[in-house]
Amino acid sequence: MPFAAILAATDLTARSAQVPGRARTLAQAPGSRVLLVHVRPEDRKKPPAAEVEAELADIAEASGADGFRLLTGEAGPQMAALAREQAAGLIVLGLHQERRVLDLLRLTTMEKIVLAAPCPVLIAQLPPERPYRQVLLATDFSPASAEALKAAARVAPGAEFHAIHALELPLVGDREAARERAEAARAAFLATPGLPTLAERPEIVPGGVHQVLAFRHEELGADLLCLGAQSGKDPGTLGNYARDLMRAPPSDMLVAKAL
Numbered sequence: 001m002p003f004a005a006i007l008a009a010t011d012l013t014a015r016s017a018q019v020p021g022r023a024r025t026l027a028q029a030p031g032s033r034v035l036l037v038h039v040r041p042e043d044r045k046k047p048p049a050a051e052v053e054a055e056l057a058d059i060a061e062a063s064g065a066d067g068f069r070l071l072t073g074e075a076g077p078q079m080a081a082l083a084r085e086q087a088a089g090l091i092v093l094g095l096h097q098e099r100r101v102l103d104l105l106r107l108t109t110m111e112k113i114v115l116a117a118p119c120p121v122l123i124a125q126l127p128p129e130r131p132y133r134q135v136l137l138a139t140d141f142s143p144a145s146a147e148a149l150k151a152a153a154r155v156a157p158g159a160e161f162h163a164i165h166a167l168e169l170p171l172v173g174d175r176e177a178a179r180e181r182a183e184a185a186r187a188a189f190l191a192t193p194g195l196p197t198l199a200e201r202p203e204i205v206p207g208g209v210h211q212v213l214a215f216r217h218e219e220l221g222a223d224l225l226c227l228g229a230q231s232g233k234d235p236g237t238l239g240n241y242a243r244d245l246m247r248a249p250p251s252d253m254l255v256a257k258a259l
Helices: 019-025 049-063 075-086 100-105 109-116 143-155 175-190 209-220 240-247
Strands: 005-009 033-040 067-072 090-093 121-123 134-138 160-167 203-206 224-228 252-256
Touching: 005 019, 005 075, 019 033, 019 049, 019 090, 033 049, 033 075, 049 067, 067 075, 075 109, 090 109, 090 143, 109 121, 109 240, 134 143, 134 209, 143 160, 143 224, 143 252, 160 175, 160 209, 175 203, 203 209, 209 240, 224 240, 240 252
Parallel strands: 005 033, 005 090, 033 067, 090 121, 134 160, 134 224, 160 203, 224 252
Antiparallel strands: 121 252
């Protein structure tokens, strides 16, 4: 199903260079719209609005966007409200600007947008001329993971889909029982309506999440990584692993929340 509208968020730096083009390539259906968006904080010195709007107009024209919007305020609520207003099915963001100390103390702008957004969020860094061919889902078999895979099928309808689950086995206790629980969760996950066809059953691989995913991502040459946003313990927060990956994704990355 094509997207009726896509928001392409730019911070007007090189970190967002691939965002407008990727949004445009994903909005090819008749009537699909791309709106370029920049959100300025209220409490910082900033260039005149006319200057920023002129820059946005140039980017919109060069990328084929259907218009632009300059917003002021908190990025998360502002982007979420605009997504609802435009009935956007996807928000496209650029890479995170690393702030080592502040990132430990608070949510990043990207994370705030993902939490507030009423739709999936795509982090784009690869050249938009190249369609996605290998999609890898890092799954905990949760509803959020299922939504991420469904969203990936819309973003990359011509791709091959794979899924992997890292099973951290207990140091003491019944390891076989842990494996059986994971297999039961996999079976329930695969019964979710609307999932795209996978190239193979989701792999359950013993090991740490970071190591297992890094190996499989490189092995596949994945160009789109997808995963559920929420923590398994608290649906209102981002999972730690999602936060880690969003700050330094190994490829383009799609994040979705459970409905």
